[in-house]
Amino acid sequence: MLDPTSKKLYVKRNAHYGLCPPISELRGDAAYAALGLTYRHVFDFVLSYSGMERIGLGRDDEDLDHFGDINEMRRIGCLLKPGGFLFLRLPLGHDQITTNCYRVYGRIRLALLIEVENE
Structure with missing residues (x-):
């Protein structure tokens, strides 16, 4: 079982009983994975799914980083293959930060978040 607080990555293989090609699943912390060139x-x-809006807001002993979500998108860009997909769930509305709980993405912050180029 995966420990959600673990910084380690693990790979899960599923053969689907011969019905389709094996699928590899790699789970872990994106920030940790981006540090290793292997990934x-x-x-x-x-x-x-529900996390990007909380990054960098100083919660859970995390340092305050006004661009934490944007920097995380850069890390994700490094992890994706060229032409890869990002499935992203965000709260949308007028740009705002609700205390240090989460961001709501509006026209300004959403544009900053999705215009990050892949390296």
């Missing part, structure tokens, strides 16, 4: 441009897709 550069290896993912076909990345799924970010």
